[in-house]
Amino acid sequence: MNAPAQQLHQLAPEIAPQAVTGARLVVEALEREGVTHIFGYPGGAIMPVYDALPGSSLTHILVRHEQAAALAADAYGRVTGRPGVCLATSGPGATNLVTGIANAFMDSVPMVAITGQVPSALMGTDAFQEVDIFGITLPIVKHSYVIRHPDDIPAVFAEAFALAQSGRPGPVLIDLPKNVTQGSSTQTSNYEMPWFGLPEPDGRAVEQANRLIEQARAPILYFGGGIAIGRAERALRDFAARTGMPSVATLKGLGGLPTDAPNFLGMLGMHGTRAANTAIDECDLLICVGARFDDRATGKLDTFAPNARIIHIDGDPAEIGKLRRPEVGIGGDLSLILDRLTAAPADISGWRARCNDNARSWAARYDAPGIGIYAPAMLKELTEAAGDELIVTCDVGQHQMWVAQHCRFSRPQAHLTSAGLGTMGYGIPAGIGALLAEPEATVLTVTGDGSIMMNIHELATLRRYRLPLKILLLDNSQLGLVRQWQEYFFDRNFSEIDLSDNPDFAEVARAFGIEAFTIDYRAEVPGAIQRLLNTPGPILCHARIDPRTSVWPLVPPNKSNMEMMEEEL
Amino acid sequence: MNGRLTIEYYVAEGAVIRMIGLVERRGFRVTRIVMAEQPCGRRGTLVLEIAASDAARSTDILALQVGRLHGVTRVTHDSADSRGAELQDKAA
Numbered sequence: 001m002n003a004p005a006q007q008l009h010q011l012a013p014e015i016a017p018q019a020v021t022g023a024r025l026v027v028e029a030l031e032r033e034g035v036t037h038i039f040g041y042p043g044g045a046i047m048p049v050y051d052a053l054p055g056s057s058l059t060h061i062l063v064r065h066e067q068a069a070a071l072a073a074d075a076y077g078r079v080t081g082r083p084g085v086c087l088a089t090s091g092p093g094a095t096n097l098v099t100g101i102a103n104a105f106m107d108s109v110p111m112v113a114i115t116g117q118v119p120s121a122l123m124g125t126d127a128f129q130e131v132d133i134f135g136i137t138l139p140i141v142k143h144s145y146v147i148r149h150p151d152d153i154p155a156v157f158a159e160a161f162a163l164a165q166s167g168r169p170g171p172v173l174i175d176l177p178k179n180v181t182q183g184s185s186t187q188t189s190n191y192e193m194p195w196f197g198l199p200e201p202d203g204r205a206v207e208q209a210n211r212l213i214e215q216a217r218a219p220i221l222y223f224g225g226g227i228a229i230g231r232a233e234r235a236l237r238d239f240a241a242r243t244g245m246p247s248v249a250t251l252k253g254l255g256g257l258p259t260d261a262p263n264f265l266g267m268l269g270m271h272g273t274r275a276a277n278t279a280i281d282e283c284d285l286l287i288c289v290g291a292r293f294d295d296r297a298t299g300k301l302d303t304f305a306p307n308a309r310i311i312h313i314d315g316d317p318a319e320i321g322k323l324r325r326p327e328v329g330i331g332g333d334l335s336l337i338l339d340r341l342t343a344a345p346a347d348i349s350g351w352r353a354r355c356n357d358n359a360r361s362w363a364a365r366y367d368a369p370g371i372g373i374y375a376p377a378m379l380k381e382l383t384e385a386a387g388d389e390l391i392v393t394c395d396v397g398q399h400q401m402w403v404a405q406h407c408r409f410s411r412p413q414a415h416l417t418s419a420g421l422g423t424m425g426y427g428i429p430a431g432i433g434a435l436l437a438e439p440e441a442t443v444l445t446v447t448g449d450g451s452i453m454m455n456i457h458e459l460a461t462l463r464r465y466r467l468p469l470k471i472l473l474l475d476n477s478q479l480g481l482v483r484q485w486q487e488y489f490f491d492r493n494f495s496e497i498d499l500s501d502n503p504d505f506a507e508v509a510r511a512f513g514i515e516a517f518t519i520d521y522r523a524e525v526p527g528a529i530q531r532l533l534n535t536p537g538p539i540l541c542h543a544r545i546d547p548r549t550s551v552w553p554l555v556p557p558n559k560s561n562m563e564m565m566e567e568e569l
Numbered sequence: 570m571n572g573r574l575t576i577e578y579y580v581a582e583g584a585v586i587r588m589i590g591l592v593e594r595r596g597f598r599v600t601r602i603v604m605a606e607q608p609c610g611r612r613g614t615l616v617l618e619i620a621a622s623d624a625a626r627s628t629d630i631l632a633l634q635v636g637r638l639h640g641v642t643r644v645t646h647d648s649a650d651s652r653g654a655e656l657q658d659k660a661a
Contacts, residue, residue, distance in 0.1 A: 134583060138590055143639040146582055163639055196639075318633035 022150035023048035023181040026114070027056045029157035035085050037061060037076060037436050039069035043089025044129060046116030048181035061436065061465065064457040066093050068429040070100020071455070074109050075393060075433030079413050081231060083110040083164040083172075084433060090116045091129030094175075095136065099423055101171045102140040106420025107252065108229050110169035112160050113141075119179040120148065134175050142170030146177070150185035166196040168316040169229055198315055201332035201340065208328045209287075209311045210343035216285035218351045219245045220308075222268065224297075225252030225419065226290015226334055228412030230315050235335035236289065237261075243345055245287075246355040248276040250297045252419045253290070255409035263352060265359050269297035270555045271401040275359040277553075277561040280305050285345075287311045290334055293323040294420075303560035313337050364406065371521055372546050375399065375474050376406040379446065382472065382529050383407040390414055391443045393430035395451030396422045398480040401551045403446050413438075425454025431469040432461055442470070442533070449475040449502050459512035462538040470532045471540040473505055476547040484550045488565070489557065509540040516540040571600075572628040572648025576615045579640040580606055588615060588635060595631050596622040612642075 020028075026049050030038070039061045042050045053060055063069045066088040073084030084104075088097050094115040104111040118127040134146050143163050145156050160172040213219065221243075227236050236256050240247055240263065248268040249256055257264045266273035268280055277299075280286065286308040291297065298304040301323060310326035312319075317331030330337050366377040379402055383390060388410040394403045394417050409415045416434060418426040431445035452473055462469050479497040486494050509516035515535060519528050519542070528541050552567040574592070578584055585604065592599060601618035619628070628648040636644040 135586070138583065138587055139594055144583065148582075168637075316637070318630060318637050321627070322630050 019184040019186050021048065021052065021181065022147075022153055022176070022183050022185060023052035025150060025153040025185060026157070026176065026181060027052045027058065029154055030085065031057050032154075033157065033161045034082065038085045038087050039063055039072040039076070039433070040087030041066050041069060041089070041093060043093045043116065045090035045118055045178045046087060046093070046114075046176070046181075047089075048178065049087065049114070049116070049176070060087075061432070061461065063429070063432075063461050065455065066096035067099050067425065068432070068455050068458045068461070070097045070111070070113060071103060071423070071426050071429035072433035072436075073111050073113070074100055074104045074107075074426075075416050075430035076437045077104065077110040077169070077433075078107075078228065078416055079391065079434050079437035081110065081165065083112045083161055085112050085114065087114045088116070089129065090118055090133070091131045093129075094131055094133035098136060098140070099421075101137055101173065103418055103421045103423045103426065104171040105140040105142070107225060107418070108169050109171070110165040111171040112164050113171055113173045115173065115175050116181070117146070117175045117177040120177045121179070123177065134173065137173050140171070141173045142168075144173040144175070146175045147180050148177070150180055150183045153180070153185070162196060167198055198333045199317060199331050201330050201337045205328050205330045206337065206340045209330060209341055212285055212309055212311055212328060213243070213287070213341060213343040213345055216345045217348065218283045219243070219285040219287060219345050219348065220279050220283040220305075221245050221247035221287050221289065222250075222280070222291055223247065223253045223256050223289040224250040224291025226315055227253055227256035230290060230334040232290065232334035232338065233257075233412055235338040239338045239341060240264075242342075244352060245345060245348060246279055246352055248272070248280060250291050250294065250419075251404055251417060253412075254404055255412040255414045258410050259408045263356060265355055267404055269294075269299065269561065271405065271551055271553065272297075272561070273359070273364075273405075274362040274553060274564060274566070275355065277555075277564060278358055279355045280308075281562050283308045285309050285311070287313070288326070289313045289338065290315065292319045298323075299555045299561035299563075300558055303562070370546070371523070373519065373522055373525060373543050375543070375545050375549065376402050378472075378525050378529075378543065379403060380406045380408070381525065382444070382532070383409075385529055386442050386444065386533060389441050391416065391434045391438065391441045393417070393427050393434055393443065393445045395427035395445075395447040395454075396424045397448045397451055398476070398484065398549075398551050399446050399448045399451075399474045401481075402474075405551075424451040427451060428455050428458045428462070428469070428471065431471070432458060432465075432467055435467045435469060443468075444470045444472060444532075446472045446474065448480065449473065449477060449499055449505070450479045452505070453502075456508065459509060459514050459538075459540075463513040467538060468536060469538045470535070471509075471538070472532065473540060473542045475502065475505065475542060475544050476549065477502060477544075478547050480547070480549075481551065483547075484554070487550075488554070505542045506540065509542075514538050514540055516542060518542040518544065520544050571618065571620050572646060574617045574619060574628070574632060574635060575645040576617070576635060576641055577643040578613055578615065578638075579642065580611055580613045581640055584613070584640055585615060587638060588641070589617070591635060591638065592617060592619060592631065595634060596626045597628075597631060598622065
């Protein structure tokens with residue numbers, strides 16, 4: 001056991017001990033943490049825990065593949081801010097969780113992943129379904145434990161949950177050898193919950209940042225996923241309103257400000273708006289809040305915001321200066337810091353007007369010629385019709401970028417996307433997690449014909465639990481984003497992108513017991529939107545779109561954001 | 570660029586490989602390792618001499634990344650790119 005957890009264990013008072021199994025302690029620990037839902041799949045080494053589940057307050061969601069358990073737990077964690085919990089057996093059960101754990105790690109999502117393990121005496125002997133999941137996941141967890149004695153379970157679980165959701169959140173793995181869950185303990189569970197907080201912001205740095213804001217003539221607020229992680233949207237919105245400065249968001253930052261907020265220029269970066277990228281290029285002060293100068297946002301880094309002084313604010317001090325050394329770096333709670341940035345810039349009305357004029361002039365157009373379905377327009381109309389309670393989950397590919405560019409988001413939790421890892425197959429499991437986290441929300445999964453096949457079996461989970469997920473499948477019968485890159489950056493050498501032998505997706509959905517329909521024409525879109533939104537149960541709309549459609553704008557790899565390619569009209 | 574990290578940590582399963590793995594993943598080659606456990610067996614010290622894979626890698630940032638590992642209590646580092654040896658004491 002880890003030493004901090006060991007200390008906690010020693011704090012436990014001596015109360016009339018009563019022997020319970022390790023598996024029972026696991027269930028009690030989860031209940032104590034307020035866990036209501038677990039996403040999992042049983043198997044040999046984790047069977048003692050499954051044996052202890054009936055009669056508990058925990059609702060187990062039986063998925064059809066462990067990867068979906070981890071991805072659903074990821075979405076649950078993003079929406080609630082509390083760790084999503086996934087559970088799998090040893091060996092392949094554990095390795096199937098890996099993509100989902102990495103997904104949570106890359107996007108700083110609170111998660112506790114629990115794996116069964118072969119008995120301690122067999123560990124290291126290549127036993128049946130033995131795999132070193134602790135070692136495999138070391139690079140993709142915030143922390144991890146192998147529990148060696150049932151007595152350690154309460155303290156380790158308490159510490160794991162605290163770690164997963166505090167500071168910069170992330171996934172924590174707990175590996176449970178079978179002899180530990182089958183063994184018994186007299187360990188009591190009456191001890192304090194540990195907490196690992198953020199550093200107090202440096203007052204001098206805050207003063208320096210205020211001075212830079214006062215001196216700025218062309219400031220830009222650049223915010224990212226840290227806003228959702230830190231639940232800092234109130235402070236962000238106050239700061240944006242107080243200063244009146246133009247703002248841009250990363251993919252994960254979308255929803256930090258409402259899509260239609262004043263002075264919001266949209267997403268920056270590879271598929272960002274021309275207005276956002278131009279503003280970054282011209283600004284003299286860049287206030288980066290909860291973002292990390294990711295290459296998809298910055299393009300060629302040494303051309304990014306070339307004339308700007310930088311204020312970098314982040315919950316994780318290790319992010320500050322990692323890729324771009326700021327003039328002022330402030331680590332700590334984002335809301336606390338933003339509320340202390342009380343300086344106002346001088347008159348920036350001319351700068352603001354120029355940015356807003358650019359945004360209007362270069363706004364996306366939805367008047368594509370033809371009678372086929374134009375996916376950006378459909379997404380815009382759908383999310384405008386759905387209202388503020390909408391949560392959109394998406395997969396990875398062209399549709400993911402169209403969602404980011406054209407959907408309307410009212411809050412950070414309204415947009416669940418696999419940003420860092422780019423996990424095809426995220427969409428439907430994430431929709432399941434989001435619906436269980438916020439049952440009153442309207443949850444829409446936007447997917448593609450490549451992505452949906454990665455976890456299509458989760459339609460069975462939707463059916464089993466009658467989860468009213470609305471699925472919009474944009475089908476171009478190919479791997480569209482790969483096709484687009486091959487077209488523009490690989491001399492049109494189209495290699496292994498054809499998916500024209502896809503199944504009939506509506507038939508597949510119906511075979512799972514899900515209502516489904518197919519549309520081909522623009523004229524069918526309004527009716528399809530109404531049917532999607534008004535159907536009480538799960539439903540899939542299969543929309544066939546033009547395979548030649550690309551995502552615009554596009555910044556070529558290793559180029560400046562100002563070298564973006566745009567659609568020739 | 571060469572440098573040295575001195576890491577104080579709680580002894581726990583996987584602690585050493587977690588620290589060394591992080592250093593290598595972040596683009597540093599470990600050229601020398603010295604480690605010791607305190608007599609109590611609960612705390613240890615790991616000294617790593619490291620070489621960056623390219624000039625863009627900062628030991629300042631690496632020290633922060635190591636310092637945020639759970640169970641690491643203190644990181645001291647010294648390198649050509651740091652503004653003198655710096656200390657991070659998580660307990661402070």
